[in-house]
Amino acid sequence: MAQAADTARTIILTVDDDPGVSRSVARDLRRRYGAGYRVVRSECGESALDALRELKLRGDAVAVILADYRMPRMNGIEFLEQALDIYPGARRVLLTAYADTDAAIDAINVVDLDHYLLKPWDPPEEKLYPVLDDLLEAWRTSEHRPVFTTKVVGHRWSARSSDVREFLARNQVPYRWYSSDEPEGRRLLSAAGEDGLRLPLVVTPDGTALVEPEDRDLAAHVGLATTPAADFYDLVIIGGGPAGLGAAVYGASEGLRTVLVERSATGGQAGQSSRIENYLGFPDGVSGAQLTDRARRQAAKFGAEILTAREVTGLEVNGAARVVRFSDGSAIAAHAVILATGVSYRELDAPGVADLTGCGVFYGSALTEATACQNHDVYIVGGANSAGQAAMYLARGAKSVTLVVRGESLSASMSHYLVQQVTDAPTISVRTNTVVEAAHGAHQLERLTLRDTTTGHSELIDAQWMFVFIGAAPLTDWLGDTVLRDSRGFILTGPDLTPDGRPPADWELDRPPYHLETNVPGVFVAGDARAESAKRVASAVGEGAMAVMLVHRYLEQS
The missing domain is CATH 3.50.50.60 (FAD/NAD(P)-binding domain)
Structure with missing residues (x-):
């Protein structure tokens, strides 16, 4: 039998424009899973999206979404693509006729489809329930567990209120926004003992009230890891954009004790993109948030540790160890370091x-x-x-x-x-x-x-x-004189370290620097922070993987 969910607010949603089929799906689902889950059904994609948005606002969790492929106005793939933005962790199933199997296979790439079912699915004990049992078990053991929603109270035209909302959104933390002048916002302020002069107010899922929180304090209270689990690693990756996430996936999957350190939110500039349409394997495009979330979950699956809201302020060489220092004075060390700090948007220099x-x-x-x-x-x-x-x-x-x-x-x-x-x-x-x-x-x-x-x-x-x-400027000022950079601050590597392509004068090893290696042996660069990089998501991911390969070479020779 299906295992009961942790909360009665966990949803299985089904959408089919045929009323008879819709009722049949809901009936079979309730018979098997009604004791532990709430089954919600809809008869068109638009109303189902409205239902998902309402569930999101209420803080309800959605475990599985089943959608019929042939629906008017919005087919099942189009619906699932939009549903993915609302509930990226929900497992996705497409209901198809035999003639639509090609479309179902295409949907695996478009919406990261988990499964497709051919209609009719009788008997459900053989064709429906085993599939749903597996998907529900996978959902229960994933990072997308049911949580109570974080609440943010702020002023509409407050810079810090905007920053907090952006920080939570980019870190995939569900929250609900209340203006300080609306009734619910005033009630939350009153309950926290605040008069509204200090904003934003953040109420975490456990009821803790944070007034004007800094990013690190906020991250710690909403369940993001901010403290390293160890003092020494095989590999420290600084920066959580596509290059850093790519390096984390390949480093952890190949057995390196890997930690990724990000000062704000994983994804970098690519994570803020509304739609990336020229990334290989996504012919219909993918949002930066979707791509980032998948990459972060993939890195975590392989065992990479991800620290958020930790600012790195220094890099030191201590014998064979490479020491990374944080703004609070603490430090971690590793055999090798990959700099994937990316770039930040240049500020517009105009009055006001x-x-x-x-x-x-x-x-x-x-x-x-x-x-x-x-x-x-x-x-x-x-x-x-x-x-x-x-x-x-x-x-x-x-x-x-x-x-x-x-x-x-x-x-x-x-x-x-x-x-x-x-x-x-x-x-x-x-x-x-x-x-x-x-x-x-x-x-x-x-x-x-x-x-x-x-x-x-x-x-x-x-x-x-x-x-x-x-335009963008590299986030490399914190490196000081430790790592060589060009006149614009981009990090020099390999043959670009000197005009003639030879190793720098202070290079101590018999071999020349590897292609992505800096003037400090064992310190590599990937992505936009590297001088003459391609400034594309695909190349950044590729450089992250290539940097890990070079880390292995370095470790083998050390």
Whole structure:
């Protein structure tokens, strides 16, 4: 018999547009699992998505979703793809006819399908229940266990409130947002003994109230690991973007005692992308959050330790050990280190921008703000892929989206497929040869001054939302003089360490540095922080795997 769930709020959801089939599925599910799970059924994808969103807000857990493939307006694959964004940990089953098996096989790549069932499934004891038993057991033993929802109370135009929401969202921590001036927000503030002058207030699942929490304190209270389990490892990976996660998967899976240290949230800039469409194996695209979540779970499955909200401030060489120091003065050591620190968005140097950051001005996609942008005019500064992806995502609900581009065209810095999508989108316009001269507003963004660089003409426009993507700077200042970098701060490796391609003068080993190795033996670089890197998700993941291969070579020769 099926094992009872830990909570009666755990859901099995089924959606089928045929009322008879829908009732049959629900009947069979309740007969087997009704004692431990709540079975929810719907007869169209749209209403099922509404139900999932409501369940998410209430803090209910969804263990399995069964969807019929042939539904009007939204087929089962399209529904599961959107459901994946709401409940990424739910197991996914597609109900198909024999003629649709090719579509079901394709869905394995599109929505990471767990199983497909052919209709009819009689008898359920042979064709339905064994499949569901396995999927429910897999869900129970995964990281996506039922949890009570974290609550965040803050002011709509508060930079720190925005930062907390983004931190929780990017770390896959479910939360519910309450404005400080709405009844429930005021009730939570009163219960915590606060008058609303200090925000945000975060109420954790165990009822702990945190006022204006720092990221590390917040991470520790919502179940994210912040303290290393050991003092010494085979491999320390600094940075949790695609390169770091790729290195963690390959390092841990090949038997290295591996710890990944991330200062904010796994995924890096790629994790903030609304849709990545040129990554191998995902022909219909994948969101950065989905890709990050899968990679993080994969690394954890192989035994990699992942620390969040830990800032690294120094790297030291102590004999054969490589010592990584944290901002609180503590340290861990390892045989080898992979630097996968990535890059951060460059700040827009214009009057008023710094004061309004988080209050209408955002760096990166800030996807937690997307719903608030609906029916508003949105401005995106930048002309590369990240700006184009954000424009396409925000255009779904915004009244209009304007790309503000310094250059003469998008084609110089944006992929061809994305240029075509932006050009064809009816609500997206592009202003080339244009820069933001100033941002204006008392407590939130209200207006922008845009200047045409060809004519010199400036224009004052109304604006409440501006997202900035104007290039990136490497996060490497903390390395000091320990590791060689180029004039822009990117880390030099292998033959690029010296102009003539020979090892540096202080290189102590008989062999030359490996391709991804720095001037410090045993310290490697992967991803965007490396000088002359490709700045693509696929290449970052590949470099993470390659760096682990070179770590093995280094360890064998040490």
